[in-house]
Amino acid sequence: MSNLLAARAQMGTSLAFHIIFSALGVGIPLLLCIVEGLALRTKNPVWMMLTRRWARAAAILFAIGAVSGTILSFELGLLWPTYTKFAGAVIGLPFMLEGFAFFTEAIFLGLYLYGWDRLSPRAHWLCSFPIWISGLASAWFIVSANSWMNTPAGFVIKHGKIVDINPLQAIFNPSTPYETVHMILACYVATGFAVAAVYAFAFLRGKRSEYYRKGLMVGILMAVIATPLQMVSGDFNARYLADYQPVKFAAMEGVVHTEQGVPLKIGGLADPNTGQIHYAIEIPNGLSLLAYLNPDATVKGLDQVPREDWPNVLLVHSSFDGMVGSGLFGLLVAVLFWGLYWFKKRTFPENRLLLWGIVLAGPLAFLAVELGWMVTELGRQPWVIYGYLRTKDAVTTAPWLNISFSIFSLVYILLAAALIWLLRQVARRPLPQVKAVGEGYQVIEPNIVDAEEVGV
Amino acid sequence: MDVALVALIILWWALITYAVLGGADFGAGVWDLFAVGRLADRQRNLINHALGPVWEANHVWLIFLIVGLFNVFPAAFATLSIALFLPFTLALLGIVLRGAAFIYRYYAINSKGRFARLWGRVFSVSSLLTPFFLGASAAAVASGKLLPPNGIADATYIVSLISPFALTIGAMAVTLCATIAAVYLTIEARDTEHDKELAESYRLKALIAGAVTAILGALGLGLSSVESPILWHGMLIRAWPVVIITMIIGLATATTLYARYYSTARVLIIAETAFMLGAWGLAQYPYIVPINYTISNSANAPNVITAVLISLACGMIIVIPSLYYLFSVFKLPYPAPGLQRSANEQIEPQQKGAAS
Ligand code: HDD
Ligand code: HEM
Ligand code: HEM
Numbered sequence: 107m108s109n110l111l112a113a114r115a116q117m118g119t120s121l122a123f124h125i126i127f128s129a130l131g132v133g134i135p136l137l138l139c140i141v142e143g144l145a146l147r148t149k150n151p152v153w154m155m156l157t158r159r160w161a162r163a164a165a166i167l168f169a170i171g172a173v174s175g176t177i178l179s180f181e182l183g184l185l186w187p188t189y190t191k192f193a194g195a196v197i198g199l200p201f202m203l204e205g206f207a208f209f210t211e212a213i214f215l216g217l218y219l220y221g222w223d224r225l226s227p228r229a230h231w232l233c234s235f236p237i238w239i240s241g242l243a244s245a246w247f248i249v250s251a252n253s254w255m256n257t258p259a260g261f262v263i264k265h266g267k268i269v270d271i272n273p274l275q276a277i278f279n280p281s282t283p284y285e286t287v288h289m290i291l292a293c294y295v296a297t298g299f300a301v302a303a304v305y306a307f308a309f310l311r312g313k314r315s316e317y318y319r320k321g322l323m324v325g326i327l328m329a330v331i332a333t334p335l336q337m338v339s340g341d342f343n344a345r346y347l348a349d350y351q352p353v354k355f356a357a358m359e360g361v362v363h364t365e366q367g368v369p370l371k372i373g374g375l376a377d378p379n380t381g382q383i384h385y386a387i388e389i390p391n392g393l394s395l396l397a398y399l400n401p402d403a404t405v406k407g408l409d410q411v412p413r414e415d416w417p418n419v420l421l422v423h424s425s426f427d428g429m430v431g432s433g434l435f436g437l438l439v440a441v442l443f444w445g446l447y448w449f450k451k452r453t454f455p456e457n458r459l460l461l462w463g464i465v466l467a468g469p470l471a472f473l474a475v476e477l478g479w480m481v482t483e484l485g486r487q488p489w490v491i492y493g494y495l496r497t498k499d500a501v502t503t504a505p506w507l508n509i510s511f512s513i514f515s516l517v518y519i520l521l522a523a524a525l526i527w528l529l530r531q532v533a534r535r536p537l538p539q540v541k542a543v544g545e546g547y548q549v550i551e552p553n554i555v556d557a558e559e560v561g562v
Numbered sequence: 563m564d565v566a567l568v569a570l571i572i573l574w575w576a577l578i579t580y581a582v583l584g585g586a587d588f589g590a591g592v593w594d595l596f597a598v599g600r601l602a603d604r605q606r607n608l609i610n611h612a613l614g615p616v617w618e619a620n621h622v623w624l625i626f627l628i629v630g631l632f633n634v635f636p637a638a639f640a641t642l643s644i645a646l647f648l649p650f651t652l653a654l655l656g657i658v659l660r661g662a663a664f665i666y667r668y669y670a671i672n673s674k675g676r677f678a679r680l681w682g683r684v685f686s687v688s689s690l691l692t693p694f695f696l697g698a699s700a701a702a703v704a705s706g707k708l709l710p711p712n713g714i715a716d717a718t719y720i721v722s723l724i725s726p727f728a729l730t731i732g733a734m735a736v737t738l739c740a741t742i743a744a745v746y747l748t749i750e751a752r753d754t755e756h757d758k759e760l761a762e763s764y765r766l767k768a769l770i771a772g773a774v775t776a777i778l779g780a781l782g783l784g785l786s787s788v789e790s791p792i793l794w795h796g797m798l799i800r801a802w803p804v805v806i807i808t809m810i811i812g813l814a815t816a817t818t819l820y821a822r823y824y825s826t827a828r829v830l831i832i833a834e835t836a837f838m839l840g841a842w843g844l845a846q847y848p849y850i851v852p853i854n855y856t857i858s859n860s861a862n863a864p865n866v867i868t869a870v871l872i873s874l875a876c877g878m879i880i881v882i883p884s885l886y887y888l889f890s891v892f893k894l895p896y897p898a899p900g901l902q903r904s905a906n907e908q909i910e911p912q913q914k915g916a917a918s
Contacts (some may be wrong), residue, residue: 166666172621173661179625180654183632183643190632191640195862198633202870205629206877209622213884217891224891229900236884271862273869504647504717517658524666527677 110498112507113185116514118483120177122476123518127171129475131211132245132290133297133328134164135238138218141324142231145547151540152316154547156324158222158540160301162532165219170525172212177514185507189490189500192268196261197254199273200247207244211237227546242290249289253281255491256482257350263494284346285482288339292478294332296471299436301325303468304533306461317537319454326464329471330440336433341396348397351492352406353415354485357422359393360386361407368393368405373427376419381408383423417487425480432474439463565868566861569634570850572874574843576627578836582742583620585735585835589743591660591689592736593767594682604760606682612750621661633870638850638860640715645708645851647717649695656692659684690736697735701728701782704842705790706852713854727782727789734778737771738835744768745815745831749824761824768819768827776812779838792852796845804841811837 107115138160145153183190214236221230254260260276261268302325305318347355355361360376360383361368370393374386391401398405408416443464446455490497501507539550590609597605632639643650663685666677702708707722709715722728744767751760783805787794797805815830848856861867890898 169661169664173658176621176625176661177654177658179628180650183628183639184647184650184654187640187643190643191636194632194636194639195866198629198636198862198866199869199873201629202633203873203877205622205626206873206881208625209877209881210884212622213881213888216888221891225900232900269863271866273866502644502647502717503715504644506717510651513655517655521658521662524662524677524681528666 107508107511109505109507110501112511113501114497116507116511117181117185119511119515119518120174120181121479121483123522124171124174124178125475125479126472127167127174128245129293129296129472130164130167130300131171132238132241132293133300134160134167135211135234135241136294137297137301137324137328138164139231139234139238142234146227146231146545149542151542151547152320154540154549155317155537156321158538158549158551159532161219163529165215166525166528166532168215170521172208173521174518175208184504185502186490186500187502189495192491192495192500193251193255195268196258196271196273196276197251200251200277204244204247204251207240207247211240211244214240222549230546245290245293246286247277249286250277250279250282252482253285254279256285256354256486257281258491258494280350281346284339284343288336288343288478291332291336291339292475294328295336295433295436296475298325298327298329298332299440299464299467299471302329303465306464309456310458310461310465322464323454326440326443329436329467330444333433333437333440337437340430340433345397348405351485353408353411354417354422354481355397356406356408356410357381357417357419357485358426358481359405360419360423361393361405363409364404364407366394366404367391367402370396374423376423378418378420381416381419415488417485422481422485425477425484429474429477429481432470432477435463436467436471436474439467564858564861565864565871566634566857569630569861569867569871570857572871573627573630573634574839576623576630578839580620580623580627581738581835581839582832584624585693585739586742586746587620588660588689588693588736589739589741590747591664591686592740593743593747593764595686595690596767601760601763604755604757605763608747608751608755608757608760611754612747621657624657630870634862634867635850635855635857635860636862638855641709641851641855642703642715644715644717645719646699646702646723648720649699649702649723653692653695653699656688656695658688660688660692663688693735693739694732698723698728698732700735700842701725701731701790703851704786704793704846706792706849707790708851709854725789727785730778730782730785734775734782737775737778738838740771741768741775742831742835744771745819745824745827748819749828752824765819765822765824769816772812772816772819772831779812792849793842793845796847797841800847801841801844804837804844808834808837808841 138157141153141160142157144150145157182193214233217225217233218230218237221233225233254276257280258276259279260272260274262270302322305322305325308318309322344355344358347358359368360371360374360381362381367390369391370389371383371386372389374383376383393405394403395401397403408419439460442460443455446457446460447453486492488496488498490500536552538552541548590612594606594609597609628639631642663681666681702722702725705722705725705727707725710719744764748761748764748768751757751764783797786797811830811834815827815834818824818830819827846852848858850857850860862870887898891901
């Protein structure tokens, strides 16, 4: 494995791992805030049971999010020093602001997770607001930095030196509004479906109490709000790409020659060297219509750049289809659930097929997030900063990168295995007895007698 | 006073804060390794309890440092990332495994089980590795021999990393973290756990670790006269008063600790670390990465640094009060807004009485 490939593989694995906890790190605090708010207002102990259980799982997920995020900050320097030198000079500001967002999030997380007995119920609930707001801010800043990589702005190159740097222009580069909105919605879609999937699975295994129904309803509610918005945002993204990142758009849609009235190709596999897509469902003039609302509009093909500057059409096209497909499946399941719910006069739909659909929609939503980032990052290849710095020139001169990649992959497998084992234990724990007392709640966590080995 | 210098001073304070807060976490991990014998379980519970709420907030200062460095001195950061590839990767592995191990042990339901003991071992060993590699890297940078003669960073050029000077400073970093942690834990044991015997055991550990740190510090100073001329001359011209103050504070820490004035000992150990790192900074001025990268030739454009400083100020306006609130709710003894109303205060001590 060449040094460059090992570096790209390690960066890709690190981000693919981190994004799962990032999406949950942005989504779960909002759910916690909603559920704890309901617990305080309705005095129904089931809401507080949900809050307590989710807070315990969230603590573990945030810690891994923080740890995997730290790896990324080191890796930007360790693997891509030339990129960091270039980006540090121009787009360093959002990384700094992102640092503050993490800091506030980590502080109020400490208060929220360990302050149950010390803080009054209202103060404890108020602590959840800075968490989801700063989670949102951290996502916005970091994705604006990534957007800058896709459409660099805010600097000028004069005989090889970066001059006239304008940090604000760099943050508000053309891609920022599109990518940040799409990413934040993706976090809510993924979190909503993940929570719904967990409780749908429990429901199918016979756990039918109010606790499980309420958990599922909150999750699928977030999903049914965020997913349609995500489709709209995705559509804007795609149309925006046609003008600002034509090569990525061409790779996504498998358009080889610049021509008029280009057909829309759904599915199918791209042949890596020719870029042609085979066995796809073709809708004549579909792409021109979708991108420019004019069936005869010209769509720039991959022939606008030399052959060696083409991104990997196979992966980018399939990732794009996978993302859109998973998103549509999720939307279908969520709409069906709420349709049945309203149609049957607000009774909880218990159709087994639908519940299995919700269980499937969870992992699929995360697949959409991963594939979405593959579209963005692989679609930008062979550049790391589009048009200015190629990926192969940004990689570090240090050897042993394949060893580093294997060590970090092992670390990630270790982290994932231990995490799943632990989350299953948290899920297996009997529910806490919760009693409304005065303004807040009296919660007695069942302590497991050590002898009684739970789980494994 | 140009903007880059202001930024560098702020970054140095972030380094000191990380050493004092993050360093204590690593030190606690080291004591977790040495928690044997009769007091072992009580010591481990104390460490778990003391670290819980503040773990993540302490660790973010390191990220702040990295981002600050590549914001203000991008060229120097790129060179450091290549030249220190090996120690930084190992330090990173330590941080990662340590962070994950702590969480898994803290949340493992069955704290006696194989799972918790395994991750407990990973936690303490990685708490030992990271400060060592960070200390060794700092020494390699300060020695001025980090870059090969041609001045182009090379990850395989590790002669300055395995020099006696670097190894001594690395070891000193570990014992310094252990001393800081031991002093914090004496106070934690006395104030929250009300466990005299535990406080005594940590007082003893703090004294021993403090003595070892002093010896290693003196050895490092001696070695630097031979191995890192830049640092030594910087020390002689500019930083010698700070070095002397560091030694005086060191003695003061030992005496207050011996006399059981633990709260003053905590303040003094923090001052000790601050002056020690201050002395290094002053001695190495104006170099970022000696001889090739100075503040002036590797600083970013002034308008960018001003933008960073402004965002720093806005960020601090949010972070400092929240951090203060975090510490006041968990660590400081006086009431803070939002705490349980006094009605619950009576229940708490009573519960505590029933629990212990
Ligand atoms: C869409 C959101 C998103 C994306 C694309 C990224 N992150 Fe992230 N990151 C978060 C959203 C997030 C978060 C939700 O804010 C986390 C997860 C859990 C947490 O505590 O904060 C986080 C944690 C986190 C931390 C630890 C903060 C702490 O200790 O709490 C660091 C240093 C980073 N990230 C750095 C990065 C870097 C260098 C990235 C890209 C190369 C990156 N993140 C991509
Ligand atoms: C969090 C979600 C993200 C995921 C899943 C992701 C995924 C990936 C993948 C798969 C690669 C390897 C692609 C290739 O090199 O062929 C990559 C590379 C890279 N990414 Fe991202 N990315 C994400 C966000 C970001 C962000 C926010 C940044 C920086 C602000 C970033 C910076 C980079 C850099 C510097 C590289 C290496 C250069 C390159 O390969 O283009 N990524 N990422
Ligand atoms: C009809 C549906 C969708 C369309 C048309 C669509 C379109 C796009 C496009 C064009 C990009 C690339 C943007 C860029 O590189 O600047 C993208 C990226 C992305 N998509 Fe989608 N998307 C859809 C649904 C979804 C869903 C359901 C999810 C997740 C649940 C998702 C998650 C992502 C993520 C995480 C990225 C990478 C981050 C970013 O660039 O903002 N997308 N999407």
